[in-house]
Amino acid sequence: MKYPVYERFYTWQGEGVHLGRAAYFIRLYGCPQACPWCDSAGTWHRDYRPDGVTLMDTDELAEVVRNESPDGAVVVVTGGEPILFDLKPLTDALHALGRRVHLETSGIAPLRGDLDWVTLSPKPFGQPPLPEVVAVADEVKIIVHEPGDIQAGLDTLTGLPDEAVIWLHPEWSKARERDLKVLNAITQAVKENPRLRAGYQMHKLYRADDLDAHSDKRLIPLGGNAELGY
Ligand code: SF4
Numbered sequence: 001m002k003y004p005v006y007e008r009f010y011t012w013q014g015e016g017v018h019l020g021r022a023a024y025f026i027r028l029y030g031c032p033q034a035c036p037w038c039d040s041a042g043t044w045h046r047d048y049r050p051d052g053v054t055l056m057d058t059d060e061l062a063e064v065v066r067n068e069s070p071d072g073a074v075v076v077v078t079g080g081e082p083i084l085f086d087l088k089p090l091t092d093a094l095h096a097l098g099r100r101v102h103l104e105t106s107g108i109a110p111l112r113g114d115l116d117w118v119t120l121s122p123k124p125f126g127q128p129p130l131p132e133v134v135a136v137a138d139e140v141k142i143i144v145h146e147p148g149d150i151q152a153g154l155d156t157l158t159g160l161p162d163e164a165v166i167w168l169h170p171e172w173s174k175a176r177e178r179d180l181k182v183l184n185a186i187t188q189a190v191k192e193n194p195r196l197r198a199g200y201q202m203h204k205l206y207r208a209d210d211l212d213a214h215s216d217k218r219l220i221p222l223g224g225n226a227e228l229g230y
Helices: 058-068 088-096 148-154 172-176 180-192 202-206
Strands: 002-012 022-028 054-057 074-078 101-105 117-120 139-144 165-170 196-198
Touching: 002 058, 022 058, 054 058, 058 088, 088 101, 139 148, 139 180, 148 180, 165 172, 165 180, 172 180, 172 202, 180 196
Parallel strands: 022 074, 074 101, 101 117, 117 139, 139 165, 165 196
Antiparallel strands: 002 022, 002 054
16 A cells, blocks of 8 residues: 655644644645645645655555654644545554554545544535544544634534544634634634633644655645635
């Protein structure tokens, strides 16, 4: 099994329950969702199509994870949309190294692989998450570009386990601009529903991942590019 690897880098998890943990990120190429504020546009947008994507098999990926991060660092498989791929060979290889494997997904396809943690981020564009993925999510990350995104995201979560954490994250351009309409909507929602938590993408403050030598995101504006329509 070979995977199209857009980029891979060792950094720390910048959001969610595992905020601040050392993590090796594997970002796979390809996503059909086309979110207009996507911050990983290099994985799908025609204006940021990379010159090439590295096809790596499970042994190669396990080897770079072992060489480029210490024991104990979790591995985060993200994208793009990684759920499009059969992740079982990859999760098996990484578990053989003794690593925990986390997944970040919008949940639009059946999940194949043994994951230790599933972060579901339903998107208001493209397809909603499948109920079978909602049912195994450990946490949910709703990106809030407009106040209405909060309820729209919550409406996709029928069947979410009671113990799953639900984060409301200001979309990065809104967070960067301190957009009070969005930030206050998140504050109000959390105050009204204590199950919700206000979140933030801390790694973007630190520029923790895009300064890594293996990351290509330094070529892509963080938080999308309104002039290009994403
Ligand atoms: S689902 Fe994620 S990777 Fe895909 S377009 Fe939306 S933000 Fe970008």
